[in-house]
Amino acid sequence: MKRATIIGAGLVGSLQALFMAKRGYKVDVYERRPDMRKLNLGGGRSINLALSDRGLKALKAVGLQSAISQMAIPMHGRLIHMADGTIGGLQPYGEQGQYINSISRGGLNELLMTEAEKHEHVTFHFDTRSLDIDRDKNEVLLENTETHEQFTTQADVIFATDGAFSAVRGSMVKTDRFDYSQHYLPHGYKELSIPPAEGGGFQLEPNALHIWPRKSFMLIALPNLDGSFTCTLFLAYEGAISFDNLRTEAQVKAFFKEHFADVVPLMPNLVADFFGNPTPSLVTTKCFPWVYGNKIALMGDAAHAIVPFYGQGMNSGFEDCSVLDELATELNEDWPTVLDAYQHSRKPNADGIAELAVRNFVEMRDLVADPFFQLQKQVEKHLHRRHPERYLPLYTMVTFSDLPYAEALRRSQVHDSFFIEAGQDLMVMVANNPQEGASEALMDDWVAEIERRY
Amino acid sequence: MKRATIIGAGLVGSLQALFMAKRGYKVDVYERRPDMRKLNLGGGRSINLALSDRGLKALKAVGLQSAISQMAIPMHGRLIHMADGTIGGLQPYGEQGQYINSISRGGLNELLMTEAEKHEHVTFHFDTRSLDIDRDKNEVLLENTETHEQFTTQADVIFATDGAFSAVRGSMVKTDRFDYSQHYLPHGYKELSIPPAEGGGFQLEPNALHIWPRKSFMLIALPNLDGSFTCTLFLAYEGAISFDNLRTEAQVKAFFKEHFADVVPLMPNLVADFFGNPTPSLVTTKCFPWVYGNKIALMGDAAHAIVPFYGQGMNSGFEDCSVLDELATELNEDWPTVLDAYQHSRKPNADGIAELAVRNFVEMRDLVADPFFQLQKQVEKHLHRRHPERYLPLYTMVTFSDLPYAEALRRSQVHDSFFIEAGQDLMVMVANNPQEGASEALMDDWVAEIERRY
Structure with a gap:
């Protein structure tokens, strides 16, 4: 039986496990963290993503389209909250019947893992991190973080889906003639929350992506199934209007009252969320080649991490999977050829969406008004x-x-x-x-x- | 007594030691390799560099201008060797009296180290590598590679001059919001040699930089004091005309006969050199910030490695030293302020010469004809x-x-x-x-x- 190894059980890794299971491979997925399904996530942050056609196409290819539609909230367009507190009309994303989907990142990831595990020969190994590429054996050296046991993968093909700070890519960066860049925006972000209305239901229009565009910064909100909204403030780290100048409760309250007055009454936990949540950065990473030794291929954020402003991070990663799957069929699973065709097909498109995503930040915080x-x-x-x-x-x-x-x-x-x-x-x-x-x-x-x- | 630590005893590190010694600092220089002055380099490769005004200005500031002039061969312009074997007229680099200087990399490095050591409070520590930045102490963690003893620097200011693959920068790459890129050209290079004429003297015009431009590839030659020339072939790794297709003695001989017929009789060791020497790659690295914790500053290739085609790698690194020294005087050695001014002053210029160096490759191999x-x-x-x-x-x-x-x-x-x-x-x-x-x-x-x- 042919074997595929996948490093990283995030969204793209779990979907890729499904694609390889469908091909009849024995699939081993190694994940650095523990099984998220066994953790008590009560009170944890609810992160959502915008799922659109490219992602849906890949999910359909593994038969999950209907399961997904149960989990998603359609967003038909943008609702703009002006600085004076008024709300503009809906700016539709497309024609009647075209919409993007707000979906829980954790919920989708768990679904993909559970669906993959339904295949007899798919196994998820948690608490297992990748240490390095074993260059002699052309495999990946792994370590169980609990037992500290080290071992080497044995596979016909290896997919590294270990995210924007990919350890596998980190090994590749040290090899000769590997192009790499990481570029950060001057902005960071802060996740906040609008809870459901008392007695249930949404406090804002649920079928829209809400934007408070304020030129150099913005707030957005996406709906969750439970009636809440996950909000994200994008703001520069330094400068006159910046996280640097939001260090006290009074400063945060004054800032929100000045710029987002209509949302303050909807956010009872604003101050606690603001000071309790981290302020992550926004990075674009690019690299090439994506394939090492004709056998180890980077996919998703490991190959091309982008900023979130086009809602295409997950979608482009899922498209990696569907494009690779089509090539595998076309080229009879001759993996060295398949992987090379995959990287040359996907690289210009990864660069394209990286640029579009950065540009869309300007559009969302400024041009929509x-x-x-x-x-x-x-x-x-x-x-x-x-x-x-x-x-x-x-x-x-x-x-x-x-x-x-x-x-x-x-x-x-x-x-x-x-x-x-x-x-x-x-x-x-x-x-x-x-x-x-x-x-x-x-x-x-x-x-x-x-x-x-x- | 104030203390400066320098990581890396290459050209820039050794020069920076001299600048800091002149300021009256106790200077400790840590170098991963053994002392090159104690190695028997007989038969080793002779690498030369083009020293020009920016480098000379820095060397003059530490009083080494006359010592340097003894070691250098003036090159007044380019001598173009056409494909038909004829030699074009000299293309002067500038006006009468303007020239660049061919100088031995090793010889210059040894001179700088020896000059620095003449200062009582300058100490070079060899066989000592940097492991990581000690983030709590804002120092650098070092290890003696012979005894494996580990220790932390204790300095008022730290300069990382550990080259294009800088370990200190490697630590900084892993910190949040550190921009970094490494980009390789499709070409590699091979060092070859033209020995002195029998009985001494040069086999080619000594006061010129020789170029054999062949559009997609080229050969260059710079003179050495002993009458020899160090030649470098720049050629794509892959493709029709490439290192990939120079795998046998017959292929190498045929390639040189076809493209560099006039040089073949001057290179008795061509085949041995070709297969004995490595084929290094050509990388441009960029990063920002250059300063960590207001105290650790990247300089030279560690901050901005460039391709060699403008002969400005060493010169730009030396200019880092002289600009930093001027700022230190101007700003009364208030190091946090000095280092910040230094990085903002130098970064756009490092990006500028990086671009010019890549463009000059096209000029040298193609446009000169x-x-x-x-x-x-x-x-x-x-x-x-x-x-x-x-x-x-x-x-x-x-x-x-x-x-x-x-x-x-x-x-x-x-x-x-x-x-x-x-x-x-x-x-x-x-x-x-x-x-x-x-x-x-x-x-x-x-x-x-x-x-x-x-």
Whole structure:
């Protein structure tokens, strides 16, 4: 029986275990931490993620689409909370019926592990960390952190899904000709919480992603099944408006009252959460090659950790799994060839979504409240409605299609430079009267010109 | 007595020891390797470097200018060996009296160590490696590699000059919010040698840097005091023309005969050198911050390893020392302030020379044989002669001035875009008849326009 080893039982590792189990492999998954399903997480933080089409496609491929839909809350668009306390209209993410899904990170991870374990030959080994790549044997050296027993994997193929600070990648960084970068944003983040309403139910519109854009910083909120919202404050570490200047209870209260007045009454635990929770940083990591010795492949955050602003961290990791699976079928599980095709296929797309994710931070904290940005969004909506196959706005390409990220980025650059030239007056005309003949003729011309530039 | 610790006794560490000794510090230098002065290096490889104005300025500041001039061979320009075996005319690096210096890396390093040791309170400790930063004590944890004794530095200020693969930086990479990148070129290099002529003397023109530009690869040669030349072949690792395809004696001989026919008779040890010497890679590393805990500062390659094509690796490291020394004087040795000023002053310049060094590889292996490139060089020479203070060609700014590298890069971008617009016909006129009235008027206009664009 062929054997696959997976290092890391997070979201991507657990999904990859399912893909390899479906191929009939004996799968061993090694995870540094204890089994999260056995820990008492009462009172722990509830982290949620935005699951969209690329992630769903991968989950569907392992038969989990319906199980997932039970766990997710659809978010149809952005709800913008202005500085004066008013709430703007919903900015839809796509067309009717298109939405992203708020889902519990822990809940999804547990589901994937439990589903994987239903396969007879899948075994999760917890409390086991990777020490180094065994370069002679082309395997990974592991250690049981309880017994301190050390042993070497024995596998036909090894997947390192051990996250943004991957120990396996750490071993690869020390080898010759391994490109690597880690780049931090000047911002950190703080998780906060809005509990359910008394007697149950949501205190804000549940089917939306809430944003309080404040130019250099922002607050967001995503719904949870229990009626609560998980909120995240993104703020610079240093400077005039920064975590550095939020050191006392009075400072925190004054800051929230000034900038997020409408949310303060909904956050009874604001101060305790603020000082009890850590302030993690936001890193983008890139590396290449992703494959060591034709046998050990990095996947997910281990290969390409990105900032969270496009909601594509998990989705891109899941897409790694589905693309790799397609290549494995196409290339008859000739793993050296499969892994090489995988890394060359995925690397430009990982770089693309990394850039888009950083750019989306600016969009979310600033541009969502910008008139020209809104005008372009309006025009793009009409272009997409008139030419649904020929013109896709960037958000649609990234979130509601499986067009390669690099291609989505490239096309969006064509769009942006086109609209700078197109002229605001004509854009206003199209936005206001999309069904008039002049607007329709103009849109047809525009799409033809944009296609020419692609 | 105030104490300075230096990690790494290479070129930059040894020079920094001299600077700190001059300040009256007790200086301890810890070096992972044994004392190179006690090793029998007979038969070892002779590596040379190009020392230019920035390095000389730093050496002058510690009183070593005259000692250095005894060890160096002036190189006034590039001598181009064409593919057909002919040698082009000398392409001067600058004006009359401007040259770079070929100097032995080992010889210079030994001189710096010996000079530093003449100071009573400077001590070199060999066979001592750094294990990690001691975060609690804000010191460095060291280990004697012979006795395995471990101990912690005790210093007012610590300089990590432990090279491109710096262990101290390796500790900093693991801390939060530390930006880092390592990027490799697709090329590696191989050191080869041209021995002195029989009976002594040089087999090639000694006062030049020899280049065999072959577009995707190149060979260079720098003179040594003993009449030999150290040659370096820069070639891709993989591809049609690559180290990958030079695996047999016959392949190596055929490759050299085809591309470097004129040099083959001068290299009796070609095959032995080729297969006896390693094929190192070419890395650019960047990081920030350069300072840890207000006390431990990265310098030289530890902070900014660059590729060798501008001959500025050592020079930029030496400039780190002289800039830091000026800041220390200016800021009264208030080290936290000095180190912070140092890192913010040097970081953009390190990034600038890193980019210039990569670009110069293209210039050396390709553009030196390109007609438009030569035309622009000609025009720039005349502009510089007519306006010596107002117009400096890029090579002059980098090599024969101490203009910040970042500023040199910025100005060179102005130059390049200007000459693309200037028109080839006018450039030919200026190049051919620089002293005619029309050319002089044009040059005056050009310099005024270029200054406007700066």
